[in-house]
Amino acid sequence: MSLDKITNPLHIRHWLGDMEADYIYTLGIAGEHFFKEIKENGRIMGAKCPRCNVVIVPPRMYCEKCFAKLEEWVDVGTKGTIHTFTVATIDVDGKKLKEPVIFALVKFERGCGGLIHKIGETKTKEVKIGMNVEAVFKPSFERKASINDIKYFKPTE
Amino acid sequence: MSEVAIVGVGCVGFQPILPELSYKELMYEAAVKAYEDAGVDPRKDVDVFITCAEDYLEGFSIFDEFVPDQLGAVLRPLFTVSGDGLLGLANAYMLIKTGHFDTVVLEAHSKASDLLTLMDVIAFALDPVLNRPLGGHPYYVAGMEMNRYLHDTCATVEQCAQVVVKNRKNACGNPYAAYGANMTLDQVLCSDMYFYPLKKLEISTPADGCVVMVLASEKVAEKLTDKPVWVKGVGWCTETPNLETKDWSKSVDTRLAAEMAYKTAKIHNPRKEVDLAEVNDLFAYKELQHMEALKLCACGEAGKLTEEGVTARNGELPVNPSGGLLGMGYGLEASGMEKLLEVVLQLRSEAGRRQIRDAEIGLAHAWRGIPTTTGIVAVLSNNK
The missing domain is CATH 3.40.47.10 (Thiolase/Chalcone synthase)
Structure with missing residues (x-):
């Protein structure tokens, strides 16, 4: 038995391979509404369920509670509250980030659900559950109908 | 049947x-x-x-x-x-x-x-349109969940850290465990803050x-065999794949899976009837959250029980005597089998120095990890 154990998988005889695959992810009808409104009008939309009487954010074509088809799109505004958050200090490879990133779930007053996004223009120590925040959009010419058309959410005064 | x-x-x-x-x-x-x-x-x-x-x-x-x-x-x-x-x-x-x-x-x-x-593969499990473009290590989702869990239950960071100390200690007695260790609460509490309030040593290693x-x-x-271990009940449930609408405080999928398994197994008071529980602890706080979902204690009580030693191997309700995923290692889709293995060995009285005396009913629980909301529960017994 060797005293030096192998701990790095790359040090054993192996074949290095990868699984490359490229996709497009179709937005669908609800996604189209959601991202078009973000891009063109800087608005955050939800879908109203007439049966459950809730507005689901981001919008969907169906209600996950009662399975009804949803066809009414509702503007939920750009202001919400932090339902929960974290401060990430490492990247996906496990390397320390130069600047920590705050991720949060922002809930809107009019909606159930919310948006997962980053929190900006604040210090990591100052973020709190329940804090009021608002969306900061990129300038309209830079928007691409992506979740990143919202730069981040920032605390409101 | x-x-x-x-x-x-x-x-x-x-x-x-x-x-x-x-x-x-x-x-x-x-x-x-x-x-x-x-x-x-x-x-x-x-x-x-x-x-x-x-x-x-x-x-x-x-x-x-x-x-x-x-x-x-x-x-x-x-x-x-x-x-x-x-x-x-x-x-x-x-x-x-x-x-x-x-x-x-x-x-x-x-x-x-x-x-x-591995973390890239887990990141691929996030919604490709709503979540993935934000980037980041996918375990930020666990940090967010732990934060809300602590907020709602008043469990403390020390109680979460105690789960790590307990499980890695239990793993020292388990020849199937990869990460047995004798560590102090301070070592866990002082380990790097990866996803506030979740620390490095509170995350199971593959x-x-x-x-x-x-x-x-x-x-x-x-x-x-003269030592059969009977499967008395199984239950499984998935909440929702949407991070935006899932419950960030409770494991509702585990709760419903447990109710399904208990019904078949005719378990009416899990806290009293279950002799040992092998509960998913991919992250330390998950053990506490899952104990509550499994009705092994009231909501918000799991941390206190851990602190008091009730869930230690020699406690009144041993939780993860195997060492759990924190002590055995995170076995991906075999995670639930690590739990099941320990329950079988305990119910056969073959768990060596980890043996819990007179164990008759054991519970194995699995959760599929970030970002899933799938919980699975099995109740086993050495009595038919």
Whole structure:
């Protein structure tokens, strides 16, 4: 038995391979509404369920509670509250980030659900559950109908 | 309907890395042990084989085609469950309950060390349009969940850290555990803050290993062994894949899975009736959250019980005497099988120095990890 154990998988005889695959992810009808409104009008939309009487954010074509088809799109505004958050200090490879990133779930007053996004223009120590925040959009010419058309959410005064 | 028993177990690992074996050889070795333990010949005595694996974790498309040979299952009925090993147990249980099958083999493994970019694969499980473009290490989701859990239950960071101390200590007595250690609360509390309030040492580390089990109907089980472990109930449930609408405080999927399993097993008071619980602890706070979902204690009580030593191996309600995933290592889709293995060994009185005296009813629980909301519960007993 060797005293030096192998701990790095790359040090054993192996074949290095990868699984490359490229996709497009179709937005669908609800996604189209959601991202078009973000891009063109800087608005955050939800879908109203007439049966459950809730507005689901981001919008969907169906209600996950009662399975009804949803066809009414509702503007939920750009202001919400932090339902929960974290401060990430490492990247996906496990390397320390130069600047920590705050991720949060922002809930809107009019909606159930919310948006997962980053929190900006604040210090990591100052973020709190329940804090009021608002969306900061990129300038309209830079928007691409992506979740990143919202730069981040920032605390409101 | 026939009762269902586990009549044989085989395990290889768990170790941080098993460099000498390919994934096929790993499965083969665990299978040989399980067949030997059960006293069955896979080429003659087994009706159905079930493997549990997820393509992306294996590095294959259509991985289920790659499993018959190493299990002795060529030209035999076989299928793969794309989920945790405990979900495979639910399938095996149902097959035997139909009365059409007497002997079923169940397998799940982890060759996590073959996967050089595990966190990228987990990040691929996030919604591609709403979440993935934000980037980041996918475990930020766990940090967010822990934060809300602590906020709502008033559990403390010290209580979460105590889970790590307990489980890694328990793992010292488990030859199947990769990460046994004697550590202090301060070591855990002072480890790097990766995803506030979740710290480095509160996150289970992946490990390589494989567990194979043989299940049988009552008629066959009683011929094969005098130590059958009976599957009294199984339950499973998925909440929602949407991070935006899921419950960030409670594990509602585990709650419903537990209610389903308890109903079949006729468990009315889990806290009193369950002698040991093997509960998913991929992150330390999850053990506490899952204990509450499993009705082993009231909401917000799990942290206090941990602090008081009630969940220690020699406590009144031992939780994760195996060392859990924090101590044994995170075995990907075999995570639930690590739990199940410990319950079987305990109920057979074969758990060595980890043995819990007079254990009669054990609970195994699995959660499929970030970002899933799937919980699976099995209740087992050494009494029919």
